[in-house]
Amino acid sequence: MNIGTASSNFNYLNLSQGSPAQSTLSAQVSTGQDTEQSKALELKQDKEQQESDDKKIQELKDRDREVRLHEQAHAAVGGQYAGAPSYDFETGPDGKQYAVGGEVSIDVSEANKPEDTIDKMQVVRAAALAPAEPSPQDFKVAAEAQQKEQAARAEVAKQAVEKDTNDPGTSSSQATSTANSRAINAYNSHTEFNPSEASGSNYNAFA
Known part of the structure:
Protein backbone atom coordinates (compact mmCIF):
# COMPACT_ATOMS: atom_id res chain seq x y z
CA MET A 1 0.00 0.00 0.00
CA ASN A 2 2.75 2.39 0.89
CA ILE A 3 4.73 1.44 -2.22
CA GLY A 4 1.81 2.16 -4.50
CA THR A 5 1.33 5.56 -2.99
CA ALA A 6 4.97 6.43 -3.46
CA SER A 7 4.83 5.34 -7.08
CA SER A 8 1.81 7.52 -7.77
CA ASN A 9 3.47 10.56 -6.28
CA PHE A 10 6.57 9.98 -8.36
CA ASN A 11 4.64 9.85 -11.63
CA TYR A 12 2.65 12.96 -10.73
CA LEU A 13 5.80 14.93 -10.11
CA ASN A 14 7.32 13.91 -13.45
CA LEU A 15 4.22 14.90 -15.38
CA SER A 16 3.90 18.27 -13.72
CA GLN A 17 7.51 19.34 -14.29
CA GLY A 18 7.65 18.40 -17.99
CA SER A 19 10.63 17.36 -20.06
CA PRO A 20 13.80 19.58 -19.90
CA ALA A 21 14.27 19.14 -23.64
CA GLN A 22 10.75 20.41 -24.36
CA SER A 23 11.29 23.55 -22.21
CA THR A 24 14.54 24.41 -24.00
CA LEU A 25 12.92 24.00 -27.42
CA SER A 26 10.05 26.31 -26.50
CA ALA A 27 12.46 28.99 -25.31
CA GLN A 28 14.47 28.78 -28.53
CA VAL A 29 11.38 29.14 -30.71
CA SER A 30 10.21 32.16 -28.71
CA THR A 31 13.63 33.82 -28.91
CA GLY A 32 13.84 33.22 -32.66
CA GLN A 33 10.44 34.82 -33.24
CA ASP A 34 11.39 37.89 -31.19
CA THR A 35 14.60 38.31 -33.20
CA GLU A 36 12.78 38.14 -36.54
CA GLN A 37 10.20 40.67 -35.38
CA SER A 38 12.94 42.98 -34.14
CA LYS A 39 14.79 42.78 -37.47
CA ALA A 40 11.58 43.45 -39.39
CA LEU A 41 10.88 46.50 -37.24
CA GLU A 42 14.42 47.82 -37.74
CA LEU A 43 14.18 47.36 -41.50
CA LYS A 44 10.86 49.24 -41.54
CA GLN A 45 12.29 52.09 -39.48
CA ASP A 46 15.41 52.26 -41.68
CA LYS A 47 13.25 52.40 -44.81
CA GLU A 48 11.06 55.17 -43.38
CA GLN A 49 14.15 57.15 -42.31
CA GLN A 50 15.72 56.76 -45.76
CA GLU A 51 12.52 57.97 -47.44
CA SER A 52 12.41 60.94 -45.10
CA ASP A 53 16.07 61.76 -45.80
CA ASP A 54 15.58 61.45 -49.56
CA LYS A 55 12.60 63.80 -49.41
CA LYS A 56 14.56 66.34 -47.33
CA ILE A 57 17.55 66.17 -49.68
CA GLN A 58 15.36 66.78 -52.72
CA GLU A 59 13.74 69.77 -51.02
CA LEU A 60 17.18 71.20 -50.21
CA LYS A 61 18.37 70.65 -53.78
CA ASP A 62 15.31 72.48 -55.14
CA ARG A 63 15.79 75.32 -52.66
CA ASP A 64 19.51 75.56 -53.45
CA ARG A 65 18.81 75.86 -57.17
CA GLU A 66 16.06 78.44 -56.60
CA VAL A 67 18.21 80.60 -54.31
CA ARG A 68 21.24 80.56 -56.62
CA LEU A 69 19.20 81.45 -59.70
CA HIS A 70 17.50 84.27 -57.78
CA GLU A 71 20.71 85.87 -56.54
CA GLN A 72 22.59 85.35 -59.80
CA ALA A 73 19.80 87.17 -61.64
CA HIS A 74 20.31 90.19 -59.35
CA ALA A 75 24.08 90.16 -59.87
CA ALA A 76 23.94 89.68 -63.65
CA VAL A 77 21.55 92.58 -64.27
CA GLY A 78 23.04 94.82 -61.58
CA GLY A 79 26.45 94.68 -63.22
CA GLN A 80 28.96 97.13 -61.73
CA TYR A 81 26.52 98.29 -59.06
CA ALA A 82 25.93 94.79 -57.66
CA GLY A 83 28.20 92.72 -55.45
CA ALA A 84 28.81 88.99 -55.63
CA PRO A 85 26.06 86.77 -54.20
CA SER A 86 26.48 85.55 -50.64
CA TYR A 87 24.58 82.54 -49.29
CA ASP A 88 23.28 81.00 -46.09
CA PHE A 89 23.78 77.22 -46.01
CA GLU A 90 22.11 74.24 -44.37
CA THR A 91 23.66 70.80 -44.02
CA GLY A 92 21.50 68.03 -45.46
CA PRO A 93 21.12 64.44 -44.22
CA ASP A 94 23.78 63.50 -46.79
CA GLY A 95 26.31 65.84 -45.16
CA LYS A 96 26.35 68.29 -48.10
CA GLN A 97 25.84 72.05 -47.86
CA TYR A 98 22.79 73.56 -49.57
CA ALA A 99 22.03 77.26 -50.06
CA VAL A 100 18.74 78.14 -48.34
CA ASP A 107 24.79 100.53 -54.74
CA VAL A 108 21.71 102.77 -54.57
CA SER A 109 23.45 106.11 -54.14
CA GLU A 110 22.89 108.96 -56.60
CA ALA A 111 25.49 109.54 -59.31
CA ASN A 112 27.41 112.80 -59.72
CA LYS A 113 24.99 114.05 -62.38
CA PRO A 114 21.19 113.72 -62.37
CA GLU A 115 21.28 112.34 -65.92
CA ASP A 116 23.59 109.54 -64.76
CA THR A 117 21.45 108.96 -61.70
CA ILE A 118 18.50 108.30 -64.00
CA ASP A 119 20.46 105.64 -65.90
CA LYS A 120 21.88 104.15 -62.75
CA MET A 121 18.53 103.85 -60.98
CA GLN A 122 17.03 102.21 -64.05
CA VAL A 123 19.73 99.53 -63.81
CA VAL A 124 19.19 99.14 -60.07
CA ARG A 125 15.43 98.82 -60.49
CA ALA A 126 15.84 96.28 -63.29
CA ALA A 127 18.25 94.27 -61.14
CA ALA A 128 15.83 94.32 -58.20
CA LEU A 129 13.05 92.88 -60.35
CA ALA A 130 15.24 90.51 -62.37
CA PRO A 131 14.36 87.25 -60.54
CA ALA A 132 11.24 85.35 -61.56
CA GLU A 133 9.79 85.91 -58.07
CA PRO A 134 11.17 89.10 -56.44
CA SER A 135 11.12 89.17 -52.65
CA PRO A 136 9.55 91.95 -50.53
CA GLN A 137 13.08 93.34 -50.04
CA ASP A 138 13.58 93.35 -53.81
CA PHE A 139 10.41 95.38 -54.30
CA LYS A 140 11.60 97.77 -51.60
CA VAL A 141 14.91 98.38 -53.40
CA ALA A 142 13.08 98.81 -56.72
CA ALA A 143 10.78 101.42 -55.16
CA GLU A 144 13.75 103.30 -53.71
CA ALA A 145 15.49 103.32 -57.11
CA GLN A 146 12.35 104.57 -58.83
CA GLN A 147 11.96 107.38 -56.30
CA LYS A 148 15.54 108.52 -56.85
CA GLU A 149 15.12 108.30 -60.60
CA GLN A 150 12.05 110.55 -60.45
CA ALA A 151 13.91 113.04 -58.27
CA ALA A 152 16.78 113.09 -60.78
CA ARG A 153 14.36 113.69 -63.67
CA ALA A 154 12.84 116.58 -61.75
CA GLU A 155 16.32 118.02 -61.23
CA VAL A 156 17.12 117.75 -64.95
CA ALA A 157 13.85 119.52 -65.78
CA LYS A 158 14.59 122.24 -63.26
CA GLN A 159 18.04 122.84 -64.73
CA ALA A 160 16.54 123.07 -68.22
CA VAL A 161 14.06 125.74 -67.08
CA GLU A 162 16.77 127.75 -65.35
CA LYS A 163 19.05 127.60 -68.38
CA ASP A 164 16.44 128.94 -70.82
CA THR A 165 15.12 131.54 -68.41
CA ASN A 166 18.59 132.99 -67.93
CA ASP A 167 19.43 133.03 -71.65
CA PRO A 168 19.69 136.75 -72.62
CA GLY A 169 19.20 136.05 -76.33
CA THR A 170 15.55 135.00 -76.02
CA SER A 171 12.39 136.87 -75.15
CA SER A 172 10.45 136.11 -72.00
CA SER A 173 7.70 134.24 -73.83
CA GLN A 174 10.16 132.32 -75.97
CA ALA A 175 12.22 131.46 -72.94
CA THR A 176 9.19 130.20 -71.09
CA SER A 177 7.98 128.13 -74.02
CA THR A 178 11.40 126.72 -74.74
CA ALA A 179 12.08 126.04 -71.08
CA ASN A 180 8.82 124.19 -70.67
CA SER A 181 9.47 122.11 -73.77
CA ARG A 182 12.99 121.25 -72.67
CA ALA A 183 11.85 120.50 -69.17
CA ILE A 184 9.30 118.00 -70.46
CA ASN A 185 11.84 116.40 -72.77
CA ALA A 186 14.45 116.28 -70.04
CA TYR A 187 12.04 114.63 -67.66
CA ASN A 188 11.00 111.97 -70.15
CA SER A 189 14.44 111.27 -71.59
CA HIS A 190 18.09 111.71 -70.70
CA THR A 191 21.57 111.76 -72.16
CA GLU A 192 23.55 108.66 -73.01
CA PHE A 193 24.67 106.70 -69.96
CA ASN A 194 28.33 107.11 -69.01
CA PRO A 195 29.29 104.53 -66.34
CA SER A 196 32.58 106.30 -65.55
CA GLU A 197 30.70 109.31 -64.20
CA ALA A 198 28.40 107.32 -61.91
CA SER A 199 29.63 106.63 -58.40
CA GLY A 200 28.37 106.33 -54.83
CA SER A 201 28.78 104.54 -51.54
CA ASN A 202 25.26 103.92 -50.22
CA TYR A 203 24.43 100.22 -50.36
CA ASN A 204 21.30 98.18 -49.96
CA ALA A 205 20.80 94.49 -50.56
CA PHE A 206 18.54 92.24 -52.59
CA ALA A 207 17.17 89.27 -50.72
Whole structure:
Protein backbone atom coordinates (compact mmCIF):
# COMPACT_ATOMS: atom_id res chain seq x y z
CA MET A 1 0.00 0.00 0.00
CA ASN A 2 2.75 2.39 0.89
CA ILE A 3 4.73 1.44 -2.22
CA GLY A 4 1.81 2.16 -4.50
CA THR A 5 1.33 5.56 -2.99
CA ALA A 6 4.97 6.43 -3.46
CA SER A 7 4.83 5.34 -7.08
CA SER A 8 1.81 7.52 -7.77
CA ASN A 9 3.47 10.56 -6.28
CA PHE A 10 6.57 9.98 -8.36
CA ASN A 11 4.64 9.85 -11.63
CA TYR A 12 2.65 12.96 -10.73
CA LEU A 13 5.80 14.93 -10.11
CA ASN A 14 7.32 13.91 -13.45
CA LEU A 15 4.22 14.90 -15.38
CA SER A 16 3.90 18.27 -13.72
CA GLN A 17 7.51 19.34 -14.29
CA GLY A 18 7.65 18.40 -17.99
CA SER A 19 10.63 17.36 -20.06
CA PRO A 20 13.80 19.58 -19.90
CA ALA A 21 14.27 19.14 -23.64
CA GLN A 22 10.75 20.41 -24.36
CA SER A 23 11.29 23.55 -22.21
CA THR A 24 14.54 24.41 -24.00
CA LEU A 25 12.92 24.00 -27.42
CA SER A 26 10.05 26.31 -26.50
CA ALA A 27 12.46 28.99 -25.31
CA GLN A 28 14.47 28.78 -28.53
CA VAL A 29 11.38 29.14 -30.71
CA SER A 30 10.21 32.16 -28.71
CA THR A 31 13.63 33.82 -28.91
CA GLY A 32 13.84 33.22 -32.66
CA GLN A 33 10.44 34.82 -33.24
CA ASP A 34 11.39 37.89 -31.19
CA THR A 35 14.60 38.31 -33.20
CA GLU A 36 12.78 38.14 -36.54
CA GLN A 37 10.20 40.67 -35.38
CA SER A 38 12.94 42.98 -34.14
CA LYS A 39 14.79 42.78 -37.47
CA ALA A 40 11.58 43.45 -39.39
CA LEU A 41 10.88 46.50 -37.24
CA GLU A 42 14.42 47.82 -37.74
CA LEU A 43 14.18 47.36 -41.50
CA LYS A 44 10.86 49.24 -41.54
CA GLN A 45 12.29 52.09 -39.48
CA ASP A 46 15.41 52.26 -41.68
CA LYS A 47 13.25 52.40 -44.81
CA GLU A 48 11.06 55.17 -43.38
CA GLN A 49 14.15 57.15 -42.31
CA GLN A 50 15.72 56.76 -45.76
CA GLU A 51 12.52 57.97 -47.44
CA SER A 52 12.41 60.94 -45.10
CA ASP A 53 16.07 61.76 -45.80
CA ASP A 54 15.58 61.45 -49.56
CA LYS A 55 12.60 63.80 -49.41
CA LYS A 56 14.56 66.34 -47.33
CA ILE A 57 17.55 66.17 -49.68
CA GLN A 58 15.36 66.78 -52.72
CA GLU A 59 13.74 69.77 -51.02
CA LEU A 60 17.18 71.20 -50.21
CA LYS A 61 18.37 70.65 -53.78
CA ASP A 62 15.31 72.48 -55.14
CA ARG A 63 15.79 75.32 -52.66
CA ASP A 64 19.51 75.56 -53.45
CA ARG A 65 18.81 75.86 -57.17
CA GLU A 66 16.06 78.44 -56.60
CA VAL A 67 18.21 80.60 -54.31
CA ARG A 68 21.24 80.56 -56.62
CA LEU A 69 19.20 81.45 -59.70
CA HIS A 70 17.50 84.27 -57.78
CA GLU A 71 20.71 85.87 -56.54
CA GLN A 72 22.59 85.35 -59.80
CA ALA A 73 19.80 87.17 -61.64
CA HIS A 74 20.31 90.19 -59.35
CA ALA A 75 24.08 90.16 -59.87
CA ALA A 76 23.94 89.68 -63.65
CA VAL A 77 21.55 92.58 -64.27
CA GLY A 78 23.04 94.82 -61.58
CA GLY A 79 26.45 94.68 -63.22
CA GLN A 80 28.96 97.13 -61.73
CA TYR A 81 26.52 98.29 -59.06
CA ALA A 82 25.93 94.79 -57.66
CA GLY A 83 28.20 92.72 -55.45
CA ALA A 84 28.81 88.99 -55.63
CA PRO A 85 26.06 86.77 -54.20
CA SER A 86 26.48 85.55 -50.64
CA TYR A 87 24.58 82.54 -49.29
CA ASP A 88 23.28 81.00 -46.09
CA PHE A 89 23.78 77.22 -46.01
CA GLU A 90 22.11 74.24 -44.37
CA THR A 91 23.66 70.80 -44.02
CA GLY A 92 21.50 68.03 -45.46
CA PRO A 93 21.12 64.44 -44.22
CA ASP A 94 23.78 63.50 -46.79
CA GLY A 95 26.31 65.84 -45.16
CA LYS A 96 26.35 68.29 -48.10
CA GLN A 97 25.84 72.05 -47.86
CA TYR A 98 22.79 73.56 -49.57
CA ALA A 99 22.03 77.26 -50.06
CA VAL A 100 18.74 78.14 -48.34
CA GLY A 101 19.05 81.94 -48.40
CA GLY A 102 21.19 84.66 -49.90
CA GLU A 103 21.64 88.29 -50.80
CA VAL A 104 23.38 90.61 -53.27
CA SER A 105 24.54 94.06 -52.18
CA ILE A 106 23.60 96.93 -54.50
CA ASP A 107 24.79 100.53 -54.74
CA VAL A 108 21.71 102.77 -54.57
CA SER A 109 23.45 106.11 -54.14
CA GLU A 110 22.89 108.96 -56.60
CA ALA A 111 25.49 109.54 -59.31
CA ASN A 112 27.41 112.80 -59.72
CA LYS A 113 24.99 114.05 -62.38
CA PRO A 114 21.19 113.72 -62.37
CA GLU A 115 21.28 112.34 -65.92
CA ASP A 116 23.59 109.54 -64.76
CA THR A 117 21.45 108.96 -61.70
CA ILE A 118 18.50 108.30 -64.00
CA ASP A 119 20.46 105.64 -65.90
CA LYS A 120 21.88 104.15 -62.75
CA MET A 121 18.53 103.85 -60.98
CA GLN A 122 17.03 102.21 -64.05
CA VAL A 123 19.73 99.53 -63.81
CA VAL A 124 19.19 99.14 -60.07
CA ARG A 125 15.43 98.82 -60.49
CA ALA A 126 15.84 96.28 -63.29
CA ALA A 127 18.25 94.27 -61.14
CA ALA A 128 15.83 94.32 -58.20
CA LEU A 129 13.05 92.88 -60.35
CA ALA A 130 15.24 90.51 -62.37
CA PRO A 131 14.36 87.25 -60.54
CA ALA A 132 11.24 85.35 -61.56
CA GLU A 133 9.79 85.91 -58.07
CA PRO A 134 11.17 89.10 -56.44
CA SER A 135 11.12 89.17 -52.65
CA PRO A 136 9.55 91.95 -50.53
CA GLN A 137 13.08 93.34 -50.04
CA ASP A 138 13.58 93.35 -53.81
CA PHE A 139 10.41 95.38 -54.30
CA LYS A 140 11.60 97.77 -51.60
CA VAL A 141 14.91 98.38 -53.40
CA ALA A 142 13.08 98.81 -56.72
CA ALA A 143 10.78 101.42 -55.16
CA GLU A 144 13.75 103.30 -53.71
CA ALA A 145 15.49 103.32 -57.11
CA GLN A 146 12.35 104.57 -58.83
CA GLN A 147 11.96 107.38 -56.30
CA LYS A 148 15.54 108.52 -56.85
CA GLU A 149 15.12 108.30 -60.60
CA GLN A 150 12.05 110.55 -60.45
CA ALA A 151 13.91 113.04 -58.27
CA ALA A 152 16.78 113.09 -60.78
CA ARG A 153 14.36 113.69 -63.67
CA ALA A 154 12.84 116.58 -61.75
CA GLU A 155 16.32 118.02 -61.23
CA VAL A 156 17.12 117.75 -64.95
CA ALA A 157 13.85 119.52 -65.78
CA LYS A 158 14.59 122.24 -63.26
CA GLN A 159 18.04 122.84 -64.73
CA ALA A 160 16.54 123.07 -68.22
CA VAL A 161 14.06 125.74 -67.08
CA GLU A 162 16.77 127.75 -65.35
CA LYS A 163 19.05 127.60 -68.38
CA ASP A 164 16.44 128.94 -70.82
CA THR A 165 15.12 131.54 -68.41
CA ASN A 166 18.59 132.99 -67.93
CA ASP A 167 19.43 133.03 -71.65
CA PRO A 168 19.69 136.75 -72.62
CA GLY A 169 19.20 136.05 -76.33
CA THR A 170 15.55 135.00 -76.02
CA SER A 171 12.39 136.87 -75.15
CA SER A 172 10.45 136.11 -72.00
CA SER A 173 7.70 134.24 -73.83
CA GLN A 174 10.16 132.32 -75.97
CA ALA A 175 12.22 131.46 -72.94
CA THR A 176 9.19 130.20 -71.09
CA SER A 177 7.98 128.13 -74.02
CA THR A 178 11.40 126.72 -74.74
CA ALA A 179 12.08 126.04 -71.08
CA ASN A 180 8.82 124.19 -70.67
CA SER A 181 9.47 122.11 -73.77
CA ARG A 182 12.99 121.25 -72.67
CA ALA A 183 11.85 120.50 -69.17
CA ILE A 184 9.30 118.00 -70.46
CA ASN A 185 11.84 116.40 -72.77
CA ALA A 186 14.45 116.28 -70.04
CA TYR A 187 12.04 114.63 -67.66
CA ASN A 188 11.00 111.97 -70.15
CA SER A 189 14.44 111.27 -71.59
CA HIS A 190 18.09 111.71 -70.70
CA THR A 191 21.57 111.76 -72.16
CA GLU A 192 23.55 108.66 -73.01
CA PHE A 193 24.67 106.70 -69.96
CA ASN A 194 28.33 107.11 -69.01
CA PRO A 195 29.29 104.53 -66.34
CA SER A 196 32.58 106.30 -65.55
CA GLU A 197 30.70 109.31 -64.20
CA ALA A 198 28.40 107.32 -61.91
CA SER A 199 29.63 106.63 -58.40
CA GLY A 200 28.37 106.33 -54.83
CA SER A 201 28.78 104.54 -51.54
CA ASN A 202 25.26 103.92 -50.22
CA TYR A 203 24.43 100.22 -50.36
CA ASN A 204 21.30 98.18 -49.96
CA ALA A 205 20.80 94.49 -50.56
CA PHE A 206 18.54 92.24 -52.59
CA ALA A 207 17.17 89.27 -50.72
